[in-house]
Every structure is written in structure tokens, then in C-alpha cells.
Amino acid sequence: MKINPESTITILIIEDETMIRRTMISYLEDNGFSTLEAVNGREGLELFRSHQPDFVLLDLRMPELDGFDVLQAVTKESPETPVVVVSGVGTLDDIIEAIRLGAWDFVSKPIHDMSIVQHTIKKNWERSLLLQENRQYREYLEEEVYKRTREVKESEAKFRSIVQTAKEGIILIDDQGVIISWNQGAETIFGYTEEEIMGQLVEMIMPQRYRESHSHALHQVKVTGRTHYIGKTRELKGLRKDKSEFLLELSLAAWEENDATFFCGIVRDVTERKEAEEERSRLVTAVQQATESIIITDKDGIIQYVNPAFERITGYTYHEAVGQNPRMLQSGKHDATFYTNLWNTISVGQVWKGHIINKRKNGSLFEEDMTISPIRDESGNIFSYVAVKYDVTHEIQLENQLRQAQKMEAIGTLAGGIAHDFNNILFAMLGYVEILKEMAPQDSPMLDYLQQIRKAGIRAKDLVRQILTFSRQSEQQRQRVIVSPIVKESLKLLRSSLPTTIDIHENIFSDTTQIMATPTQVQQIVMNLCTNAGYVMRGGGSLTVELLEVDISTEFAALHDLKPGKFLKLSVSDTGGGIHPEILDRIFDPFFTTKPPGEGTGMGLAMVHGIVKNHGGTITVNSVLDHGTTFDVYLPAIMDPSQLPIATAVPSLPKGEGHILLVDDDEMVINVEKVLLEDLGYQVTAATNGQEALEIFSTNPTQFDLVLTDMTMPKMTGDQLARELIGISPQVPILLTTGFNETRNEDQLKNIGIRALLMKPIEQRELANTLHAIFHPSKYR
Template identity: 50%
Template sequence: SEYMENAVLTKTGEVRVLVFHNALLRNESEEISGVLSSGEDVTERRSMEEALRAREEQLRTLINAMPDVVCLQDGEGRWMEANDYYLRLFDLQDQPFKGKTCRELAALSERYRSVYLYCMDSDERTWQLGSASRSETSLPQADQPALVFDVIRVPLFHPDGGRKGLVMVGRDVTARKRAEQDRILLSRAIEQVNESIIITDADGVIRYVNSAFETLSGFSRDQLLGRDPNERPVSDGTSGLSSELWNVLSHEQSWSGYLQHRNSDGHLCAIEATVSPILHESGFVNSYVTVMRDVTNEVRLEKQLRQVQKMEAIGTLAGGIAHDFNNILTPIIIYAEMALYDLTEDSSFRYPLEQIIQASNRAKELVKQILAFSRQDEQERRPMRVSAIVKEALRLLRASIPTTIEIRQTIPAEVGSVFADPVQIHQILMNLCTNAAHAMRGKGGILGINLEDVVLDPETSASLGDIEPGTYVRLMVSDSGHGMAPEVLERVFEPYFTTKKQGEGTGMGLAVVHGIVKRHRGAIAIHSEPDKGTIVEIYLPRIDAPTAPLEEGRIPYPRGHEHILFVDDESSLVAMAQHMLERLGYQVTVQTSSLGALEAFRSHPQDFDLIITDLTMPNMTGLDLTREILKERPEIPVIMCTGFSELLTPEDAKAIGIRELIMKPIHTRQIAQTIRRLLDQTNQLA
């Protein structure tokens, strides 16, 4: 028998589809005796089948056009369908995948083996769950990073609960995941950087702040987010950053500059800020990002650098002044000493000359202080009586302190000695008295300076900063000024902290004092109350210093008859030296030019017994002159005179061959004794 399908035109003109079943009829002899034919009208069935095929084709076209992976398994886990994207992704275009399980496909692909096995586990978990599930799957690639898919599995069941099939849809979320990772990385970076970052919309309303901005502003994120530029977060009044920032944002343009901010601790901070607009893709500004950095330390360092540069300039100026001043002082001292030496003990001129010498010596010490302060002179400690330094400082201070301030001093001469740098002790007193005078400048008052020996027991010394118990020299400076509040008193030793107005102080005075005292192994204590004044106590370890030698008075100066070459570019010093040395019995040749001195020496090198030369001279320095002279006569003694100790150390001088280094201004006895000693040493070696 056979089936035949024919299209039949009915009498109404309608085309119908008929299916005929034809069967041969046979007689007893098995011969064909006829044909039995039956027909069925399948027109509607065929129309339905055609429509179904068209819908299936449409659905397949739609699924294949989807940017997602779509596939179907039966209830046994065998693959039934998959769209083109899936086939391309797993290289199955030319592979007969239908009817195969994940395990069978895993055996065919080494690259995707782990993926298929993972899918098996995920499929089973979905069946066990009994409802849709969602998971992420990583798909390795040959020459690029793995792809990440977000996969949804939907189980299908028969009415009796049996497994019917499993539908899977997977979407490539690699770009989204990377964007999320980048966003997380960026968010973490912004949160963890030291710079403060704030993002606002075009109207200035805050949309984001990082943790650093919370710390800087003193406000929490909840207090800041969503705030309008005209609003102010609740504050304790310590932060001035918000108002300045609002003003910057309201200009709706890029901006870079500095802001002032007082943080929650009360410290004034310098903030470097940059405001940049963020453009919408259409080109208009839709938000702003502001990046701020606390540059307080940098500003402080810049200020220190400017101060160093200023001090270098002052040092250069002070060096020149000191050189000229020492050259002026030297003949004053020498002539006064020689005149005093010639007077009888009962002469009425002795006192004026002694006062000239004493004043010159004070001027000499003042020059040393200027050089030390300007870092042109090495600071050195030696046994000294604080009382002498205090009295000298007060003489200088009196002229600069208003007459409305009364100075009361108690400075016993018998107060012990300390091992200290006189210049730094002088600086301590100057700084303390200047601060005290400033506190009383409006209404006047009493400035007290007291000096005494005190004994500190272990308990008291520990309370002062763990200094050693023992005997100390205590310097107390008191004032009857406005005093200090406790919160100010806590910060008085901080560098650059000051309550003075701009230009009235740098905030370094007490910080410098504190540093000097600590370097001298001492202690400092401050007692102050508002409207009751301030007392500053300085404790310096006392030492047992030897008694100063008695004044040599009219002991004769050492004399001689040798030939001395004296060289200095200052004609007044040359005239003074010639007069002094000739009075001491020496034959003297003087020169105001180092080149002239070298020519004179080379003309008669054996005529000279000793050389005295200045260090700083035009055309040829004293060092160069000495080197040339020593080439001719290495044994001849050379005395170098200078007002700049930093230009030549005693060690460097001896290495060159200089026998003695004398600091200006010089004294008659000093130079006379040095000349005689060097000449005697040379004669003994001859």
C-alpha cells in the first residue's frame, strides 16, 4: 500500500489537499484484482503545519539574532537546540552536538572541558532547586581574557513532575564586569587617597565626598551629601572651608588656588584646591570635581626656606659689616692699650681709656653675636657666667622697650657658671624679654628678670622633663601682661604658632628658646593665667668653673728685634701695626697689597723673620700669599688674622703651614705674646 497527497480543485473552485491511501486487492491466486483507495481531507492540518513551521523559522531567526546564548536540553541532559551564537562561541558549527550530554561534549573540547563540567553541576543544582537559577560562568578564550556570562536556567517539568527540559539563556557581561571592577578600583582609590575630593552638580549641590574630605572639613558624609550651596552643615564653628568652597563653586569655571581652613583641632591649615568642570556628552557643564590637598607642611617648608634665604642674605651683609667693624675696632683697641700701658697708675686718663677698651670689647662680642646669629660663625660652648650675659642683653634691650614698662632685675654676681654658648644664652633672654614686652605694650607694666642658683630634687627635676637632679642656674623672666589661656599655653612651643597679628611675629621665638634649652640639657617651664601675666623659668645645669685669671695690668709686653712683614689692605690697620710693632722693638715692613708684599718678600726672602697677613684681600688672598711665601721659606712662621672664623679653621690653617690663626679685633698683649712665642720656637728649631 502507499499514501499519496494530491491537491484537488473542487466544483466551488477551492483547492483542497487530500491524502489517499491506496491498497492492492488480490484474488486467491495472489493476482491483482483491483485497487482499494480511501482519501482524507488534510487541508486544515497542512495549513496548521505550515504556519507552525513558519513560526518556528521566525523564532529560530529571532533566537539566532539575539546577542545572548540560548540553548535547550531534554530531561536527560541531552542537548536539543542551540542558537548560532552558542555554536560559534563553543566552536560547534560543524559538530553534531544534538543528543549529546555535557560530559560527552567535554570529552570533545579540551578548552571548554571545565565549562561543560561546571554546567553539569549548575544544571543539577537548578533541577534540585526546582525553579529558575542564576549564576556567572567564565569562558576561556584563546588569545584574550576570559569572557564572563550571566546565565539564567529555567527547568521545565511534565505534569507528573518528571523532568522535561532545561532552557538556558546566557548574556556576555564581560564589559560590565570590567566596568564594575574599574568603578570599584576607582572608588577605592578615591576613598583611600590623601587628597580630599568632592563632586557637585552644576548647581553646586554635593553628590559625593571621599573620606579625606570628611576629615578635612570636619563634617560627616551624611551632613554634606545633597546640600545646597546656600545651606551650611551644622558646625561647631571650627571650619571655615565650606564657605570658601561654596564661593569658588559658584563661579562655574575652572579654578586653582589656595584656601584657608581651621580644622577641628583649631590649627590653621593651608589648602591647595583645583576645581574642574565635568562636561556632559552634549558639551554643557553638568557637574564639578574639586580636589584639595593639605599643603600646610609645604607652606611651612617654603616659609622656612625663605627664612633661610633671608638669613643667608643677612649673613652675607653681617659678614661684610663684621669685617669692616673688626678692622675699625682693632686700631681703637691697640691704640687705647698702648696709651694705657704708658700711663702711671694714678693718671686721670686711665679710667677713660679703660672704658674705651671695655666698650670695644663689648663691641667685639656684639660682632661675634651677629656672626653667630647669621650662621657665619660656629657656635661654641664654654664655661661662662650667665649674669654677665644677662646684664649685657638688658643694656641692649632697654633702648627698644617702651618707657611704660619698668625693668626690675635681680642678678647677683655670685650666681654660678654654666657650660653654654654665650650667643644662644643672649638669644634666649632677648626672645623672652621681647615676648614679655609685647604682652605689656598697651598698658605698660613690670618686666622682671631674676637669676639665682637652685637645687632640684628628683621629683622636681622629673616634673620639668626628666632632667637630672642637681644644682641649676635659674633664669626667670616675668611680665604683668595679659597672660595666656590654657589652650594657648599648650601650644607655645609649636613652631610658627603665634597669637600675634600678621607682621608682628613669626611664632618661632619660644620654639627657638625651647630648642636651645634642650640642647643645653636644661628645662623650661611656663606659668601663665589670663589677665595675670606670665612667668618663664629657664633651668641650666650649673658647673664649677675655674676663677678667671687676674688682669695682667702693667706686666711688660714681650719684645723683640726681629724683622716682621705685616700685610693688610686697610691702611689704618697697617699704620697701627707699624706703630705698635716698632714700639715693641721690631723692625717692620708694611704692605697694603698682597702682591706688593709677595714682591717685597721675593726680593729679600732671608731678611724677614715672621709674616703677619690678613686673610681677605683683593687680587691675592692671605692664603695664596702664604702658600707662595712658604714655597720660598717653609720654616718661616706665619700669623693669619681674620674676622671670619668660618673661612678658615685652625686645623685647615695648620695643614697649609700657618703657625697661628688670630681672630680680629686683636689685642696688643695677644699679638705681642704670639709673635714672641713663634719666634722663640723657630729659633730653637734653627
């Protein structure tokens, strides 16, 4: 069958009347059709079968097989081939019958006009084409529908398979809460099979206590539309078939279908995950709250994590530390081999344990016991290191403190014992020197040598006295003392002797705290500490003296072997270069000094230490290189106020005025005594031997109000000088200083006009009082 209407249409004409047949053929061929002709039904049917014409014009009344038989055969064999019957007038019943049997149309004979035939052919040919087209459309659409249906079925099968095999429970319910779909995952999670659960209420898989609120919520959806749970993930409790509860995670979706709402819940059993989270949280808390500092690095040693203890101990924050190398903590106290060994140990998978000195962010050092463990991944490769470090700085401090205390105790005992023996030995030596001096002829050079021996002996005695102070064996009278006036007084003295480039700050927070003490020794403490501070700030700086009452902690008390309670804390701070840590534990040792030889005896801090300990207190030192040093002296405060007399200060020294000629062959002595005298208000002119003094004096005898001379000097002794001076000016008061008390000579000396004899080393108080008595004799009678 031709589809293209342009192509030539072949028409089979079955007609027994030759005239009509010929007329039709000629007409149709003239009009562009191609024709086949048959003179009877049999022939026509044969031609139809052999040539498959597009169109059949069929006479109904023919000999041999008539038109109806042909029509039936053609309609049966090729229903889409148009068959138009040609029939004589008055044979309408034939036509109706033919149309009933499948004829498409009819043409009545006689044919008045051939155009009727053409019109009929065209009309039916068009119908044929329309039917074909229609059929093709139908087939196409059927194919489409089939394809769509198959696709939908495949897609549905795919989703069904996904839903069924999903590990998650996928549960569908309607708006009544009835379960309408239940997958394998849900069965595994809850224990119900699809058969058991389908058609049941979803409340069945919820613990009893949640059921009511759930059905209420479901009802709310029906009334108000959406719920705020849709599209969200929540953690809820589920109820298994075996009645056990478990934690689940639920994501809820909803959709509308035919005016009803349905819900899809995707359920995940999160029991294990929750347990893992809790486990992790516990571990994190442990690490976070550990006293030990913990560092986690990657395999290259780059810090990935530090805990708060690390931050606290090192001063570096988490963000400062992460991404750094732990080498940032290196103190320089260990050599390269130390770190190489460490790395060699851990990089082969061994645990390293050891003691390490590290440096804080602020530069101070601290000591840690450290364990570094390599961490391996599943395939055994090291991917991380964990260092757990215990700060033992405090333990080390305690140890050092104890060692220091024991050392001081030992040195004290040793030095004290030696000092006593020395004192006895020196006493004997000095005694025999005096005897020898008596026996020696007046002009013997021996006298001078003996004098030198004696001087050396006196120095030794002085030293012994200091040692005894340090070793706490020089018992002194104690009384109630308010310390603040002593501190103020001492600072006043210091102001004149310290360079002006040093600022002095006086912070007295405790004006009334009383301690049991020897006032002069308290002054010695202040003077010593401040003098040292002044020495380390020769180039200028800031000296701060602070006094306050504190309650010491039991820990501190235990560390320093003190009785807990109220203490008076005296702090002396300088801004000097600080004390090198290496010598920090030796500064209180007797004879330890950093000063050049001759500038210090090394007994200053030793004495302070001795005095403080002797008063039941302690002294601590805190020094940061390049920043300065603070000495804190703790002295036990008196708890109960009582009626005992209180010394608010070392009694003030009587001052005076006048010009004093000071004579001593020892320049150091001159320096000290000059300061003492000037402190008391006197003007001083110094000479280092008798001859010089005599010359100065005789130039203008009236300018001097008093002469203070050493007894033992080379060439001209003190008493010789005294005689000469009295010869010039009999009124001038002369004081002799001597290292050794010789009662035998006192009267003799007084006879030659010497007013008083002072023992060396001269105490400022004694000197002040003596001078005051000479210048104001009335007050002393």
C-alpha cells in the first residue's frame, strides 16, 4: 500500500461490460491513474492477488464469481484496500448489502459523468490515507505508552530494590500512622518482619511514653498542614520487637497523594555511633583535663594538638603551638646528641622516656619527665607521635630547696665550729702579740711587724664574727620590733650612698606588724640587700623595697620549714642583670661573691641568710636574667599583741657638727669611717699616716674640732701622733681606735690627753655616742 499520495495509484477495474470498462480505463489513465482490468470476478480476484492494486472498482453483477464474492475475499485479505462498487440504478439493496460487506463507497450506473468516478476515487483514496495515518499514530502512541510503562516499571523496580537493600530502615505510614511499607533495613533494626508489621500503627515501634505525643503530632499535621519535623533529622528512642530500647536517628519526609498525606521515615540505629561519640568525648575530656601536658605531632614532628596543661605550663596557646615544631621549647640545655637519640628511638617505633629541660614562652626554664610514644596506623606505619610530659619543675624546686637547706645547715655547722676554734686561736695569738709588744724595745722595728700581725689578727676576728652571724651562733637580745621605721631609716641612709641614677621606691603596706628581732640585725638585712641591689645597678635602675604582712600557705611553710601563720614579707627588687641560674644556689654560701677580689667578702648574703633563719624566717630569690632580681624575706609576725616594750627603730644616732681629722693607714677603714662620720653630720679630712696628719694639723690647728686616729700605724703610732698634736694644741680632743682592747694602756693614754678609746671595727652607734659625749659633756655628767 502506497503512502505517498503523489505516486501513481493503481486501480483494478473488475467489470464485465466491455464498454463501461473501456470508458473508465481510458478516463482514469487520462487522469494519471494506472489501471488493471478484469472481465469477471475470478479473473479480478486473481489479478488482485498477483498485483496488489491500490484501489478496486468492482461491478456487483458479473458472470462466474460475482462482485459480492470478490468483495468478501478482498475485504478479508486486504481490509485497507478501498473497494468502490459500481451498480445499476434501482439496485440500492445491492449497494447497501455491499457496504455492509465492507465496500467503501459506490457509483451508480449509468455513469452520467466520469468526474463522479474520479471524485469517488479521490474521496476514498483520501480516506485510505487518513486511516493509514491514523493507524500509524495509534501504533506510535501504543509503542510510546508501552515504552513509558516499561520505563516506569523498571524505575519502580530499581527504587524498590534500593529501598529493600538499604541498610537504613525505610518506613512509610499514612496520616493515620498505619505502616504501609517496611523494608529489610527496618526489619533488621526493629526485628519485625514485613508481614508482622504491615497495617499496624507506627506507635508500635516507639517506647510507650512517646506514643501519645506522636499520635498527637500526627493529628496536628492533619489539622494544620505541615510539621516542623519534616525534612529534619532527629535523635529518638526506638522500641525493638524484643522490647529493648535503642537510640535512632530519624529523617522524616512527607508527601500528598490524592488529598491524603503520607510520611516516609528513614531510620538509622545510632547506638554504636553514640557509644563511639561518648567514648571519644570521655577520652577528649581526659586529655583536656590531664595535669600532664600532652602534645600530638604528625610523623614529621609538626604539632597537631596540645592540651590545656601544655598551654598552662609553657605559656604558648593552642593556636601558637599547632603547626610548630616542638623544637620551639628547646632550652639549649641539651646537646644535639640528646635530640638525635630521642628521634632515633621514636622513629623506629620505640617509646622514649626521659627527663628534659624546656623553655617557656617567657624564656624561663622548666623540667619535665617525658614519654614519647609513636602511633601506628592499621598497616603499621608510624603516622603520629604522642608526648606526655609531667612538669617536675616543682619537684626539682623542692629537692633543690631541701638540698640548699641541708647544705647551708652543714656549712653553718662546719663554719660555726671552725669559727669558735678560730676565735680561741686568734685570742691567744693576739694576746701574745701584745705581750711581745710590751717586751720589745721602744725603738725596735719589731714593734711595727707586731702591729701588722695584730691588725691581721683583728681582721680575722671580724671575719669570725661574721661567720658566727651566718652560722646563727651569735645570740643577740630580741625584742618586739616594728620594722617599717627601720626600713625607712635605712633607705634614708642608702639614698646618700647610692648613685642618683637609681630610683628608690618604698612601698610600705605594713606599718604596724611586729616581729621579735634584734633591730640592728634587721637593719643589716635591709642594708645588705639594698647595697647589693645598688651594686648590680651601678649603671642605673630602679630599687623597690616593699613591706607587707602575708599569710603563708601550708605548702610554702612546708617547703621552707616554717610555722604556718602571719609573716612579715620584706621584698627588695632591683632591675639589674639578674643572677645566672647556675650560681643561684650558691649566692648564700659564705665567701661566695661575684665581685672582683677586694671589693667584697662574700659574707653579705650569708649573714642575711643567717639572720633570717635565726629569726625563724626564710629568704627566697627570684631572678630573671636581664630583668632583675627580687629577694623576699619572710619573718614571723607576732600573733598576739602584748605589753612587751616595742622598739620602733634602732634608737636614732646623736648627730653633731664639727671638723674631724681622720687618720688611719688603711684606706678601706678611712672610707668606712669617713662615711660614718659624715652620716652623723661631721666634716672629715683624712690622712693615711701620722706625719701627714701632723702636717695638715699644724697648717691650721684651729680648724679641727677633733682628731680620730688609729693607734697602730707604721712610723708614727697613734699615741705618738697624739703627743705631737697636744703639743701644738692642748685643747683638741683626740680619739684612738684600736683593734684590740688593752686595758693596761688606757690610763696611760688618758694621761697623755687622749679622750677615748674605740674598738675596731667601729660601730657607728658607739662612735656617734662618744663624739656626742665629747662635744656635749654636760649631758653625760
